[in-house]
Amino acid sequence: MYTYKYPHPAVTTDSVIFGFDGSSINILLIERGLEPYKETWALPGGFLRMDETVEEGAIRELCEETNIKDVYLEQFHVFSEVNRDPRERVLTVAFFALVSKNDFRVIAGDDASKAQWYEWNHLPPLAFDHSEIISMARKKLQEKLRVSPIAFKLLDNEFKMDELQQIYELIHEKKYDRRNFLRKMEASGYLIKKEQEDNRICGMKLPDVMKDAVSTRTLYVYSFDEEAFAKASTSKEWRKYPFDF
Amino acid sequence: MYTYKYPHPAVTTDSVIFGFDGSSINILLIERGLEPYKETWALPGGFLRMDETVEEGAIRELCEETNIKDVYLEQFHVFSEVNRDPRERVLTVAFFALVSKNDFRVIAGDDASKAQWYEWNHLPPLAFDHSEIISMARKKLQEKLRVSPIAFKLLDNEFKMDELQQIYELIHEKKYDRRNFLRKMEASGYLIKKEQEDNRICGMKLPDVMKDAVSTRTLYVYSFDEEAFAKASTSKEWRKYPFDF
DNA sequence: GCAAAAGTGTTAAGCTTACACCCATGA
């Protein structure tokens, strides 16, 4: 037992984990095994330990409950309504996280766990105030995307421009013109454009010399130049944001 | 004494209160009366009660320590380094606040209290990790100002365009062209432009008919149409932000 | 009288938007 001179609240972290499956954005939920809200879907999260920061706690819980590592994680709000948890006074530090398409596939295929992706417009009933947490997470994600190109983090290292556009459209709930989107993204200067490598036929990679004979069209994939971006965005000159659609 | 089955951290709120004195931006600090860090300057704040949200706690502490009410307050980050407080494990929910010029004067004139404004580039040594909290508050304030016209909250209800520009320049650390600033602000549609009322001579208000005789030039003051702004900014059509300099 | 504050327009450059066709691929 732990005793204190003054009452202390319990502190948890909860994470809203976004994943992109190629056509829609999904949120990872866990089915609760214990009361309260037993067998109800909830955000992954749990109690903070005394020897870790909230960031470390969120990462630990994520790893324990869903096996996700190396995820982009950012705290966005503290939820502290007095009776949000029926057991005792609990405040939660809420995070949002973006997992890459690769990791998305891994989690989606893991039948053993109680974790499951839900399309973010068709969520089941949720425990506690987790619905509210999710709506704020969506809002914060939108705001963040206007200010930082985090959409990349929902994709593989190399991605097609079309996928990137889809993510922007889903998050901002708005359609963009394909050509304009492409032009603006390329103009940003932080995308590395490559000819698509894997022109394969029946799973065999072709030698370069044969490529032109087989496919006359060149397809492109992009990757994001994190370093160049990080350097530029810390400079004083940086003001206008080229990814603000 | 209060006992729990598992250890709980203590939770505090701390507020970075910004005020504008007409030429620079200031932060309100409190001289600590107790150990640790006795007689060191610190952010106003204190322990969360069990019957209040963090927002309510921050407001309460503000009122208790500085007599400020009706202030714009927004939580922006949780600081949770394990040893940030030497007494015990304490995490703090940090807020930033903007006080109007009116309230600024009130606080500045209050000699009795231990509260004092410091120009935000010339702060004294601070207790705990409060320097770090303040730098993040400045960053968040900048970001917020790109997305919402909160600069108004540092001014009186009616203000001159020049004051508004000064605030933008101080927060973004950048100079703007006076004419361009004016044009863009007026184009936003959320400023109400009025001829300056108080053409006074020796403290006497003049009847309208005499105004032209006394001053041939018309001076303007502005106020912010919060309602129109709130309505517009919740609509789906709202995307581009006209206050993003 | 002089310095500082505040009102006022124009132009060029850049960016955003809207819009259509072709070819290649795979079903």
Added chain:
DNA sequence: TCATGGGTGTAAGCTTAACACTTTTGC
């Protein structure tokens, strides 16, 4: 062969940025 995906350019409108002079007021 037909539908889909993905490559590509241009013109009009709008926004931004750069730039200077005048009047008034207070010192």
